[in-house]
Amino acid sequence: MLSVFNFNQTSVHEASNAVSVIFALLFGSVVSQFCRNRVAKVNIVSKSRIFFILLFIILGGKIRSFESKL
8 A cells, every 4th residue: 555655646746747847838938939029139049048947947857756766
């Protein structure tokens, strides 16, 4: 029973990581669309910033899930 509980706990944790990544992708697409509509020069800079923000969010989720498995 303890192993089933641990499995459910990790699956909930993985699901919360997936949901946070989905919200980050949605937020990044909204921000990039807003920047694209505002100023064309800022578009390239904003896309690279959004890419790095999403990369850090995804890596943070992977590190948290790895630490929880230890």
